[in-house]
Amino acid sequence: MLDEGSPRPLRFGANYTPTRGWFHHWLDFDLDEVRADLDSVAALGLDHVRVFPLWPLFQPNRTLIRPRAVEQLVALADAAAERGLDVAVDGLQGHLSSFDFLPAWTTTWHRRNIFGDPEVIAGQEEYLRTLAAALADRPNFLGMTVGNEVNQFSDAPHPSPDRITRAQAGRWLERMLAACEKGAPGRFHLHAAYDAAWYQDGHPFTAAQAARLGAATAVHSWVFNGTAQRHGRAGTATEHHAAYLIELSKAWARDPHRPVWLQEVGAPAPLIPAEHAAEFTRATLAGALDCPDLWGVTWWCSHDVSRELADFPELEYGLGLLTNDRAVKPAGAAVARVAGQWRGREHRPAVRSTALAVDVGGADAAPRRSVCAPGGAFFEAWAALTAQGLRPAVVLAELAGDPAHLSARGITEVLRVPDVI
Structure with missing residues (x-):
């Protein structure tokens, strides 16, 4: 019998991009500016922000974690609490909006593999533990994310990757998560x-790791990955890309009700023109909210990047729910409207009883996971079913004939890719 799990109130938030100085604001931290930014986020009716310390600024030397920087992070969390906002903190930044932020003790003359060098790993553990411990007594502290898309440092297309094996990636993740738990238990x-874990053959960070390690599965949905190029701004695959990643992730989860956090999603121009951003936002949210076990949605990002800052890819400047002057944009109004509609309501969408089986050559290594990428046979079959009005779940091919697994997820019908295309 299907156990539907405990219904959860949906969470709606934003990835906090400071209006003054972007993430470089840590260099000239101004709590009044932060408060004004958070006021504008709270005014949208959102309930949390995800924040990003810059690793080189917080830990400029392997044995120096700057107390003043940690104090500023806590001050930001307290300012958020005053406005009714919970705070999730990413630790190892890592990579943000096309820029890499690695401390000098891991690069050039001190170049060491950030996933494999024992001293680097020990330094990372202490850094994550320190940040978590500093916030552990704050009621509005949700928890730590190890880092923002740090898997991009491990493989192509990064210009200088720190190569590791799948086993090394798994051990590294386990140690980083343990450090977060040590700092702030529970x-x-x-x-x-980023989506190479789901889409890129041979990538050392895997779907199995994403869906089995940590308290929830995080997915980052960006349609500039070939989806919008192939299907257009209003194509089914484009508007349902977030829902697709949510459902794809569940195929690997051992817990049939493991929460999935849509941790990043945005409307990137020019693939999603500014005049259509609100429409894309509404459609994306509708698709995601039709997925059982969704923890919440955190839009990328809170505020536009200032045009005073140079060298960002063009799309990065306009992704905010609010302008750089804190005015609400149409996408921001759309998110606020949906958040208001769901406030206080239980999230219990209908079970997705029809599943499409995905064969990636084995769940753990997934050597053929590119079938899940835009243009891949599985991706296109799932999109075709969705366009027909079905609500397909995803099941691993090796579990498609397992009655206990299917029953636990409420799946009563399994289709195969050749049945669809």
């Missing part, structure tokens, strides 16, 4: 990968 600690 909080919502997890890790986050």
Whole structure:
């Protein structure tokens, strides 16, 4: 018999991008500016922010974690609490909006593999533990995310990757998560990968790791990955890409009701033109909210990047729910409207009883996971079913004939890719 799990109130938030100085604001931290930014986020009716310390600024030397920087992070969390906002903190930044932020003690003359060098790993553990411990007594602290898409440092297309094996990636994640738990026991600690974990053959960070390690599965949905190029701004695959990643992740989860956090999603121009951003936002949210076991949605990002800052990819400047002057944009109004509609309501969408089986050559290594990428046979079959009005779940091919697994997830019908295309 299907256990539907405990219904959860949906969470709606934003990835906090400071209006003054972007993430470089840590260099000239101004709590009044932060408060004004958070006021504008709270005014949208959101309930949390995800924040990003810059690793080189917080830990400029392997044995120096700057107390003043940690105090500023706590001050930001307290300011958020005053406005009714919970705070999730990413630790190892890592990578943000096309820029890499690695401390000098891991690069050039001190180049060491950030996933494999024992001294680097010990330094990372202490850093994550310190941040978590500093916030452990704050009621509005949700938990740590190990870092923002740090998997991109491990493989192509990064220009200078720190190569590791799948086993090394798994051990590294386990140690980082354990450090977060040591600092703040019992909080919502997890890790986050960009979509190479789901789509790129041979990538050392895997779907199995994403869906089995940590308190929840994080997915980052960006349609500039070939989806919008192939299907257009209003194509089914584009508007349902977030829902697709949520459902794809569940195929690997051992817990049939493991929470999935749509931790990043945005409307990137010009693939999603500014005049259509609100429409894309509404459609994306509708698709995601039709997925059982969704923990919440955290939009990328809170505020536009200032045009005074140079060298960002063009799309990065306009992704905010609010302008750089804190005015609400149409996408921000759309998110606020949906958040208001769901406030106080239980989230219990209908079970997705029809599943599409995905064969990636084995769950753990997934050597053929590119079938799940835009243009791949599985991706296109799932999109075709969705366009027909079905609500397909995803099941691993090796579990498609397992009655206990299917029953636990409420799946009564399994289709195969050749049945669809």
